[in-house]
Amino acid sequence: MTALFKTRITELFGIEHPLLCGGLMWLADAAYVAAAVNAGGLGFITARSFPEPEDFRAELRKCHALTGGRPFGVNLYLSQRPEENAFLAGHIDILLAEGVRFIETSGLPPKEILPRLKAAGCKVIHKVAAVRHAVSAQRLGVDAVTVVGAECGGHPGVYMIGTMVQALRAAQEVTVPLAVGGGIGHGAQLVAALALGADAVVMGSRMTVAEEIWAHAAYKDRVLAADETTTQLVMASFRNTFRVLDNAEARAVMALEAAGERDFEAYRPHVAGARQKEAYETGDWERGILSLGQSAAFATGIQSVQEIFTQILQEAEAALAKLERVTLAPPAAGKGGTA
Numbered sequence: 614m615t616a617l618f619k620t621r622i623t624e625l626f627g628i629e630h631p632l633l634c635g636g637l638m639w640l641a642d643a644a645y646v647a648a649a650v651n652a653g654g655l656g657f658i659t660a661r662s663f664p665e666p667e668d669f670r671a672e673l674r675k676c677h678a679l680t681g682g683r684p685f686g687v688n689l690y691l692s693q694r695p696e697e698n699a700f701l702a703g704h705i706d707i708l709l710a711e712g713v714r715f716i717e718t719s720g721l722p723p724k725e726i727l728p729r730l731k732a733a734g735c736k737v738i739h740k741v742a743a744v745r746h747a748v749s750a751q752r753l754g755v756d757a758v759t760v761v762g763a764e765c766g767g768h769p770g771v772y773m774i775g776t777m778v779q780a781l782r783a784a785q786e787v788t789v790p791l792a793v794g795g796g797i798g799h800g801a802q803l804v805a806a807l808a809l810g811a812d813a814v815v816m817g818s819r820m821t822v823a824e825e826i827w828a829h830a831a832y833k834d835r836v837l838a839a840d841e842t843t844t845q846l847v848m849a850s851f852r853n854t855f856r857v858l859d860n861a862e863a864r865a866v867m868a869l870e871a872a873g874e875r876d877f878e879a880y881r882p883h884v885a886g887a888r889q890k891e892a893y894e895t896g897d898w899e900r901g902i903l904s905l906g907q908s909a910a911f912a913t914g915i916q917s918v919q920e921i922f923t924q925i926l927q928e929a930e931a932a933l934a935k936l937e938r939v940t941l942a943p944p945a946a947g948k949g950g951t952a
Contacts, residue, residue: 614926616653617933621790622813625736625757626715627684629653631803631813632922633792635740635759636688636717638662638904639890640826643672646686647679648825648918657686657717660704669704673711686715691723701726709733717759722746724753738792740815742770744782747791757790758783759815764796766818766844766856766906773854777809784810796841798908800928804936818906824917831896832903839909847902848884851877855884858905860898862888 616629623631632654634646641659649656658676663669676685687708692698705726708716716730719740723730730737731754738757739750742765747758760783762776763769774782776795783791793811797803798819806814820826822833835858845859847866857863866883874880882888888901916924 614653614923617926617929618807620807620812622757622792625790626655628655630922630926631792631807632925633657633738633759633794633813633815634820634918635794635815635817636690636719637817637821637826638886639893640821640828641688642827643676643679644827645820645823645825645918647676648823649820649922650680650683650685652919652922654918654922655686655715657688657715659688659690660701660708661688661690664700666703666707670707670711673708673713677711684715685713686717687713688717688719689723689726690719691721691726693721705729709735718755722750722753723755727753727755738790740794742768743772743774744779744786747783747787751787751789755789757792757812758787759792759794761793761815762795764856764907765794766908767904769795769846769854769856771849771852771854777805780806780809780811796907798911798925800925800930801932803925803929804932816908818904819908819911820918820921821905821909822912822915823921824915828893829896830915832893832898833915835898836905836909837912837914839905839912841907841910843909844905844907848880850875855902855904856906858898858903860900860903862899862901862903866902 618631620631630653634649634656636657636659639662646656646658663672714735716735716737736756739755740759741747742761747760750758760779762779763773780793790812792813792815793806794815797814803814822836843859844856845863847863848855850870862883884902892901
């Protein structure tokens with residue numbers, strides 16, 4: 614579809630549309646990311662989904678082949694547990710050697726890895742759940758920031774501030790290019806985000822029904838059946854809030870929290886990443902803590918990434934047309950106007 618918008622994000626990454634597909638644990642692989650790139654947006658392969666170095670290298674090479682050499686991104690999540698970040702140095706070696714220069718960081722601030730990435734010519738966009746953290750990331754020297762609101766799947770942070778407020782506050786406080794996410798999956802929201810001062814939107818849950826996402830059809834059907842009320846917040850008692858699909862596993866975690874359980878080992882069987890992967894593989898969506906945001910309400914069918922992007926851009930066109938219909942024309946000269 615013809616480009617509708619030119620923003621600092623489209624210029625920074627050299628993309629046609631201000632549509633970013635953020636990293637999705639287990640799901641953001643070469644096929645999905647390449648589809649986002651080929652549709653005129655940008656996607657990020659999740660490095661943690663490929664812990665073995667050669668598997669990671671192979672996935673990057675596959676994505677290069679699928680995009681015909683067009684650039685794509687990699688998501689690097691920095692955990693609060695230092696031992697879980699040990700693999701990052703080797704993966705950064707690999708992604709740099711394979712020519713990847715677009716990086717999405719999330720979790721802890723990327724202060725330890727940012728100098729190396731910048732020295733190699735990378736463009737780094739850091740994802741946060743609070744405006745104050747976006748300001749801190751800007752001070753570190755990232756090229757752009759993503760700020761997500763409470764509606765997002767995964768980690769909405771501890772403040773639980775909605776995307777409408779987050780987007781405007783972020784636009785007021787940061788000067789680097791800004792992407793916003795959290796509950797976004799419709800073209801009217803894209804127009805609203807740009808009007809609030811953002812330069813792009815980031816989508817996750819809305820995209821999980823894409824044809825290129827490898828998850829089982831039964832899981833995608835559950836997402837299609839979801840609405841804005843089909844999520845739960847868990848793990849807030851550990852200051853590590855997750856917005857997840859309302860399923861048996863989430864309710865078991867909620868019961869532990871309600872009982873005052875504070876030993877993480879009691880939660881580990883429910884929140885282990887392997888259970889999430891099994892749920893995506895088998896379609897048993899009652900299993901695992903499955904990140905899901907409220908934008909699942911906008912998923913209308915199993916479509917290709919290209920079709921989803923086209924739908925969103927058509928919705929954006931319709932929203933712009935609606936604005937024209939409700940916007941007052943400037944007063945004519947001599948009738949309160951200036952000649």
